Amino acid sequence: MQEYLKSKYPLDNPLVVSALDDLPLWSAPFGLKLLDVVKLKRNMNVLDIGSGTGFPLIEMSQRVDNSCRVIGIDPWKEAIDRTDLKIKTWHIANAFIIQGVAEEMPFKSNFFDLIISNNGINNVENEAFVYQEIKRISKPACQMVLTMNLPDSMKEFYNIFKDILYKFNKKREIEKLKNHIFHKRKPIDHSKTLIKKAGFHVTNISQSIFQLKFLDGTTMFNHSLIQVGFINNWKQVLHERDLQSIFGMIEKDLNKIAHQKGELCLTIPWICINCQKSQ
Helix, strand or coil: CCHHHCCCCCCCCHHHHHCCCCCCCCCHHHHHHHHHHCCCCCCCEEEEECCCCCCCHHHHHHHCCCCCEEEEEECCHHHHHHHHHHHHHCCCCCEEEEECCCCCCCCCCCCEEEEEEECCHHHCCCHHHHHHHHHHHEEEEEEEEEEEECCCCCHHHHHHHHHHHHHCCCHHHHHHHHHHHHHHCCCHHHHHHHHHHCCEEEEEEEEEEEEEEECCHHHHHHCHHHHHHCHHHHHCCCCHHHHHHHHHHHHHHHHHHHHHHCCEEEEEEEEEEEEEECC
């Protein structure tokens, strides 16, 4: 009998249940497009930069055979442990995960045939270093597929944040907010310039948008995605003494918009960049 006809994943197994969240809310729209764009081949070495809790690393590893090696790298230890649990639970022989930073990757030169990063590179500390590392470790003709959200992401929130800072003449905080947005969400031309310097030719850029809808600002601030992925960075823009008052005003204004429109909608514009290294 073929191995895949045997029941390896009974739903009464706690390990199986714990490994079922393979399509995280934030990662899904970006990652599904990324998986459509990658070219699947045999005998590939694949790298997922900023692999997080395992998507799309694990999905990618199961779409190719064991002639391929799919490696994820991420500095987040708890995410590494979570990904490792999934790899072991699904008995995936061709997926590997290591803890590390993209600015200094422990791989030999000219090693990878495919490099992917699902909204990951725009969150690194030093993009220039990362792209030079990519240039070093990628083979000639290596495909690279990157997704990233753009500077206008969640503009409905950020516009209110900025307006309140301007109202109270918080010049230092305004500059910090601008730097935060640029650090996390780069303009398209900025990314294209770094990709070109890394020796890659941009084949195609597809642009899209999705929405995060909430009942109001209060529910948005309490949502697990916002709590885990965003609010700590927002808090760092402000002095501790201003946190309660400023966020209270933001929440009030968001709730007012939600009352007027029937809901609060945050828009997320994003791109998928498909590129190839020069021969």
